[in-house]
Amino acid sequence: MLVTEKNSAEKFISEFNPNLSPNQQLLPLSAKINNQNHLEIGGCDVIDLVEKFGTSLYIVDEQTLRTSARQYRDAFRKYYPGESQVIYASKAWCCMAIASILASEEIGFDVVSGGELYTTTKALEMSNLGQEYIQNKIYLHGNNKSIAELELAIDSQCKIMVDNWLELENLAKLSAQKQTPVSILVRLTPGIECHTHEYIRTGSIDSKFGFDANQLEAVFTFAKEQEFINCIGLHAHIGSQIFELQPHHDLAGVLADWYKKALDYGLPMAELNVGGGLGIRYTESDDPPSIDQWVETVCKSVLKACQERDITLPKLISEPGRSMVGSSTVTAYSVGGRKEIPNVRTYISVDGGMSDNPRPITYQSLYEVVIANKMTNANTETVTVAGKHCESGDILVKNVALPETKQGDILVVLATGAYNYSMASNYNRLARPAAVLVNEGEANLIIRRETYDDLVKQDLLPSRLA
Numbered sequence: 295m296l297v298t299e300k301n302s303a304e305k306f307i308s309e310f311n312p313n314l315s316p317n318q319q320l321l322p323l324s325a326k327i328n329n330q331n332h333l334e335i336g337g338c339d340v341i342d343l344v345e346k347f348g349t350s351l352y353i354v355d356e357q358t359l360r361t362s363a364r365q366y367r368d369a370f371r372k373y374y375p376g377e378s379q380v381i382y383a384s385k386a387w388c389c390m391a392i393a394s395i396l397a398s399e400e401i402g403f404d405v406v407s408g409g410e411l412y413t414t415t416k417a418l419e420m421s422n423l424g425q426e427y428i429q430n431k432i433y434l435h436g437n438n439k440s441i442a443e444l445e446l447a448i449d450s451q452c453k454i455m456v457d458n459w460l461e462l463e464n465l466a467k468l469s470a471q472k473q474t475p476v477s478i479l480v481r482l483t484p485g486i487e488c489h490t491h492e493y494i495r496t497g498s499i500d501s502k503f504g505f506d507a508n509q510l511e512a513v514f515t516f517a518k519e520q521e522f523i524n525c526i527g528l529h530a531h532i533g534s535q536i537f538e539l540q541p542h543h544d545l546a547g548v549l550a551d552w553y554k555k556a557l558d559y560g561l562p563m564a565e566l567n568v569g570g571g572l573g574i575r576y577t578e579s580d581d582p583p584s585i586d587q588w589v590e591t592v593c594k595s596v597l598k599a600c601q602e603r604d605i606t607l608p609k610l611i612s613e614p615g616r617s618m619v620g621s622s623t624v625t626a627y628s629v630g631g632r633k634e635i636p637n638v639r640t641y642i643s644v645d646g647g648m649s650d651n652p653r654p655i656t657y658q659s660l661y662e663v664v665i666a667n668k669m670t671n672a673n674t675e676t677v678t679v680a681g682k683h684c685e686s687g688d689i690l691v692k693n694v695a696l697p698e699t700k701q702g703d704i705l706v707v708l709a710t711g712a713y714n715y716s717m718a719s720n721y722n723r724l725a726r727p728a729a730v731l732v733n734e735g736e737a738n739l740i741i742r743r744e745t746y747d748d749l750v751k752q753d754l755l756p757s758r759l760a
């Protein structure tokens with residue numbers, strides 16, 4: 295457990311234990327303080343890593359990632375007597391190495407664009423996981439899939455979460471033209487409220503995602519009439535960074551009601567997808583349920599809802615993103631300038647910011663930070679950590695207690711695996727950082743740092759301007 299009375303970064307370090315739920319930890323499971331007073335992750339000294347790979351740098355702990363995947367997978371097997379499949383919501387961080395690691399733990403994938411589908415299938419091909427994996431374990435999401443994306447999905451034979459009427463009609467046409475059957479799950483808006491930021495709340499009635507309840511019977515009738523559409527399941531997702539368990543329990547009842555109705559329409563229903571949403575610890579005061587507790591609630595709620603309605607147990611799908619990858623990663627920055635405004639605030643600036651972590655400026659998200667080369671030094675001042683972008687709102691962390699810092703110190707922001715790299719931009723033409731995977735003292739680059747040449751690679755200069 296976290297020892298909170300310490301006045302230094304030591305308080306964030308837990309005794310290593312693979313049974314800890316990664317989403318409840320601030321630092322990756324393998325994090326330690328070494329005898330040089332440096333932060334060590336995956337057996338690698340963070341100061342050595344930044345000397346070798348530069349800053350800003352995402353550092354991904356393979357052990358934490360695998361632990362999250364195994365805890366999800368094994369908990370579903372423990373609590374659900376029917377078939378189950380955990381699929382990773384790739385939007386949290388879609389890259390080939392993460393896809394390959396998760397696939398090796400039997401995790402499937404929720405992808406929301408042609409680009410995520412392409413990246414994931416490429417990783418699977420390179421990991422020698424072929425067509426069968428794609429057909430059984432990849433699901434395409436999205437509220438405005440293009441015709442090209444639908445065709446890519448039909449051709450690769452993955453399953454499709456249908457979001458709206460236009461898409462359903464387009465799929466009916468395309469599958470008939472191609473004479474290729476397509477398996478779909480219908481996404482519905484369950485009308486369940488939860489306490490999270492409004493931009494990441496998706497289950498309430500006023501949401502751009504999914505069919506309203508009053509459209510569903512017409513959807514079932516239409517789907518039933520289409521020769522090449524197999525409507526095999528239902529899907530709903532209530533939101534993200536959720537700490538409550540009750541909304542997930544309530545969702546099971548809503549889904550089971552519609553699942554039974556779809557069976558009554560004669561649809562070949564076999565799968566129920568309850569979405570993702572489990573929150574992670576970003577700050578000391580955050581207290582999310584563990585992966586095991588979340589899975590137990592989901593499984594027992596679905597089991598009970600099915601038993602009460604006399605439904606044969608469907609294959610139970612869940613699609614965690616943030617809680618799969620969030621706690622596996624930290625971002626290391628180099629400290630630069632300092633601005634002291636007497637009686638107001640002291641700013642310290644780092645060499646990244648809203649381009650590598652847009653969550654603070656988008657959702658007012660909070661983070662904890664440590665100084666990787668001063669781990670046991672006492673906190674002596676309160677500072678605000680500013681990014682380097684031309685934007686006053688580019689603040690990574692406000693009013694945080696830290697040891698005194700100077701130029702070149704390595705500041706590390708914790709729990710940055712989810713919705714950081716995947717939402718990164720080149721704002722102000724900053725090159726996107728590298729990502730390095732660490733495990734048992736080995737460090738492998740999994741995303742190379744962009745160069746200035748990468749930044750101008752897509753630019754074209756018409757000859758009349760040259």
Ligand SMILES: Cc1ncc(COP(=O)(O)O)c(C=O)c1O
Nearest residue numbers: 383531534535570571614615616
């Ligand atoms: C449809 C869907 N499934 C799964 C997720 C993953 O959610 P989380 O990262 O909170 O687990 C999201 C993210 O918002 C989503 O929109």
